[in-house]
Amino acid sequence: MxxxxxxxxxxxxxxxxxxxxxxxxxxxxxxxxxxxxxxxxxxxxxxxxxxxxxxxxxxxxxxxxxxxxxxxxxxxxxxxxxxxxxxxxxxxxxxxxxxxxxxxxxxxxGKREVSLKIYWETNAELNALLEENPALKARRDNLEGKQLSMDEVIQIGQALEQEMEGRKQDIISRFEEVLIPFAFEIKENDVLTETMIYNTAFLINWDAESDFGEQLEAIDAEFSPRLKIRYNNFTPPYNFVELRE
Structure with missing residues (x-):
């Protein structure tokens, strides 16, 4: 039945x-x-x-x-x-x-949804940041082995967080600089893990996917081997349909 x-x-x-x-x-x-x-x-x-x-x-x-x-x-x-x-x-x-x-x-x-997730290794990025920023590294190293006040912990934590956020945005901006011109619309979704830094769907012309994919590979190569990407080039367009009651 x-x-x-x-x-x-x-x-x-x-x-x-x-x-x-x-x-x-x-x-x-x-x-x-x-x-x-x-x-x-x-x-x-x-x-x-x-x-x-x-x-x-x-x-x-x-x-x-x-x-x-x-x-x-x-x-x-x-x-x-x-x-x-x-x-x-x-x-x-x-x-x-x-x-x-x-x-x-x-x-x-005439359009299709494609989606991109970008991941990085947080510890590797932090170590690279410190190597590229000797002053910040020296500041952190000078605090090792010392009993820190809460203000000192907050200050160094905020400084590292700010620099890591800038590093992340530099990566995202590079991807978006090349990929957004393909899109009629984009939908930014929540990042789901500590290592995920970007989770976005793009609504693009159906026949533009091969060019979009080629450009994505080229940008990924620029950052290799720092990043891992997950690209879905064929999915129902859930992100671009929202029926309201």
Whole structure:
């Protein structure tokens, strides 16, 4: 017995062709057009899906295959959206959000999301900073082995933090100097670890990705071997769609 329809994303009609990737619970993927919007869906076998790694990957793979097959303009829906019938879609979504949906479909036409994460080795960068700044290194070294007051601890800590922040911004500025001109829009996301210094998505022309990737490799080479980068050149554009209640 089905629990309704599990929705993956919204496309302009006619939407994606056949999707070979199986959906959640290994269900086949279908498309259905209602009031000028094509929804990619499978029959839900559960009333609620756990946001497990496997389920999240399946959700994303369905959308990625649709894009790979030529349905480039996509409004990805957040994981876990189940509706009992298409009348509910009309009443709860389209009656209130049709204008916004049209806006985002137009905004994303011919564009793709790519994302960049930059990491550095904090201790290595700190040591390099001290070697490049003898005065600051001498100041820190002179305090070693001494019992410091709280003010002294704060002062040297603030000085090191300020210099490290400047070092970080120099790296970020170099990447953005070259990459931002490709972007119609960017979305800066939170850094997730101590070693991550940059986490940003770019909305670029679909056909500009190869040039974007080449420029990224060139900048990375400038900083080698100081940095590690994680570049995703193909992902549903979650960062550039925000539906409001």
């Amino acid at each position: 089905t629990e309704g329809f599990y929705l993956y994303g919204i496309f302009p009609p006619p939407g994606p062709k056949t999707i070979e990737t199986q959906g959640l619970d290994k269900q086949p993927i279908f498309s259905h057009t209602v009031e000028g919007f094509t929804f990619l869906y499978s029959e839900a076998q559960q009333s609620r899906y756990l946001a497990s790694r496997r389920n999240l990957i399946t959700h994303t793979k369905v959308l990625e295959e649709a894009m790979e097959n030529g349905s480039r303009t996509l409004l990805p829906l957040q994981f876990g959206l189940i509706v009992p019938d298409w009348e509910t879609v009309v009443q709860d979504l389209l009656q209130h959000q049709a204008e916004s949906l049209h806006f985002f479909l137009e905004k994303l036409e």
